[in-house]
Amino acid sequence: MASLIEPRTLKGFRDYPPDLQLPREEILDKARRVYRSYGYLPMDTPALEYAEILLGKGGEETDKQLYRFRDHGGRDVALRFDLTVPFARFAAEHIHRFGTPFKRYHIGPVWRGENPQRGRYREFVQCDFDTIGTTSNAADIEVVFVIYDLLRALGLERFHIHVNHRLVLNGLLEELGLADRAVSVLRALDKYGKVGRQGVEQELRTHVGLEATQAQRILDLAEIRGTPAEILERVQLTLGNNAKAAQGLACLRQLYDVTRAAGLPDGVVQFDLAIARGLDYYTGTVYETFLTDLPGIGSVCSGGRYDNLASLYTKQVLPGVGASLGVDRLLAAMQELNLVPASYATAPVLIVFFVPDKLAVYMELATRLRRAGMGAEVYPEAKKLRDQLSYANKRGHRVAIIGGEEELAQGVWQVKDLRGQIQQTVADAEISDAVRRILLG
RNA sequence: GUGAGAGUAGCUCAACCGGCUAGAGCACCAGACUGUGGAUCUGGGGGUUGGGGGUUCGAGUCCCCUCUCUCACCCCA
Missing domain, CATH: 3.30.930.10 (Bira Bifunctional Protein; Domain 2)
Structure with missing residues (x-):
């Protein structure tokens, strides 16, 4: 070599x-x-x-x-x-x-x-x-x-x-x-x-x-x-x-x-x-x-x-x-002078990739959020939830959205405000508004 | 370009007067924990001591060259 x-x-x-x-x-x-x-x-x-x-x-x-x-x-x-x-x-x-x-x-x-x-x-x-x-x-x-x-x-x-x-x-x-x-x-x-x-x-x-x-x-x-x-x-x-x-x-x-x-x-x-x-x-x-x-x-x-x-x-x-x-x-x-921020997520929303064969659902949600003017990324692997949240935390994401089997079946998402400990269940139709409220708050 | 100082793991540093297999903290990766981040614990990967040459039984340590960084000259954003 x-x-x-x-x-x-x-x-x-x-x-x-x-x-x-x-x-x-x-x-x-x-x-x-x-x-x-x-x-x-x-x-x-x-x-x-x-x-x-x-x-x-x-x-x-x-x-x-x-x-x-x-x-x-x-x-x-x-x-x-x-x-x-x-x-x-x-x-x-x-x-x-x-x-x-x-x-x-x-x-x-x-x-x-x-x-x-x-x-x-x-x-x-x-x-x-x-x-x-x-x-x-x-x-x-x-x-x-x-x-x-x-x-x-x-x-x-x-x-x-x-x-x-x-x-x-x-x-x-x-x-x-x-x-x-x-x-x-x-x-x-x-x-x-x-x-x-x-x-x-x-x-x-x-x-x-x-x-x-x-x-x-x-x-x-x-x-x-x-x-x-x-x-x-x-x-x-x-x-x-x-x-x-x-x-x-x-x-x-x-x-x-x-x-x-x-x-x-x-x-x-x-x-x-x-x-x-x-x-x-x-x-x-x-x-x-x-x-x-x-x-x-x-x-x-x-x-x-x-x-x-x-x-x-x-x-x-x-x-x-x-x-x-x-x-x-x-x-x-x-x-x-410490005027540059340490975290550097360019998109504030992380969508957790939870159910392997539901990638399209996550991608669709991400698209919808982007069209509503909010940067969103889907984690590229269906890894453990813990790892994905840890990634979001490290990168400085503001919001994590979780949709497992149960949520998808009910047509809802778990929306997690990563700055606090607050997590709420939000109907799919209201997701944009819920996320926007957190980003603006 | 000239002069001075520095360089050890990704980062911050340790290693006596030249002497055993170069260590620690943080960071990273994995696990504890098959649906919840920052915490804790356990384990792991990482180094030709910036690179090359020399002195020596033996060099991270001493000498020379070189590269890079910092400071000064010069100039400038």
Whole structure:
């Protein structure tokens, strides 16, 4: 006999057994529902693209992380590392068919060849939503509402949406004469939450080569804390004279005013001048969402505004704004917070297979329940009652229906509520109602 | 990709300084119980100690390589 092949998965790639895939699919379902409720339309693109489409779009780091190879036809191809770049290509090709503004959501796996950590994988699902073709701040503001609805729909209550505006940061850099070093300065600044003031200062001084006073002014701004109104006021005092910063502040002010007036609870939105986002293509509002109880896992929903999504592929100017929900990271977080249920029956009703030659009767009952909108499964073997109930209990079924010789002869069923100890005899004609009462109760 | 730590049954862990046939709890399967789940009792299957090589009379234990996980760098969902 040939030796067995060791069953295993690649580093950073994972299986999703039912207890993981079930909550995962639920996250996706809920996300879809929220996106659609805002009018976003679904779309998808291929996993594989010509390498030239993807190269150089997310900075040199993403190039290194690209899964890239030659296909059987000798084409230079690569797996997408995010959904934004393929969307840019898509928009350049198809936007004329939809017109602007165009709102879409896009759910699919992406691949990055980086070292995995908790909540970081080489294959993971992103869940993007974007509005392109408008520069209106209304679209930026809507993003906040979407993120809020999204996390609430997923059962999360303790989170904060950190918002900043690149123009405010650019204004500061302009004032300091550092506009040409924006990328490296912002990249250093973005680490504030992780390495603190000293860490950022160190990097600004040694790596970027800033003067002590320059680094200090940047950090002083980043460290402004308080309510959104307080932050706006303080930044206004220090940077209000700069045209760019003033424009960014105006956007943030409107975002704050509108979200409040439209009913978003106080405290959800926090202005955080240290949020810069590493990706080079952001130009306006930027967002990151942190779970209060699990800040270490990183942002679970991030995004921002970009001036010109598709400039590399078309001359048409396509500004856009959107964000991406990190489904697998969020799932890891929810697992850690014990927000994923342990039992996982997809159909709440188990019909016991009792009398071997009455399979048709059980199947017919199952069909009837399903048509009445209740998931039902028939146990596949006429095993001991004890075993079948034990199965139902383990899987988390809500109701077991038992029909032995006696019940079948009388045209009744035993309906067992598995959460309690209650069992009742129900006439065949009333079975749907009886089961529904338990499921709703 | 670089650096650090870890890996023993499906899971959580034990095994003295390198020394007998690598153990326990939970989980799983079967039975006690041929019409009633979660409990209890009894029994059972499971391991090349992640994989490979080396040192040694002898390796789960020491050394090297490799794989995977965790953490940090980097970057990010």
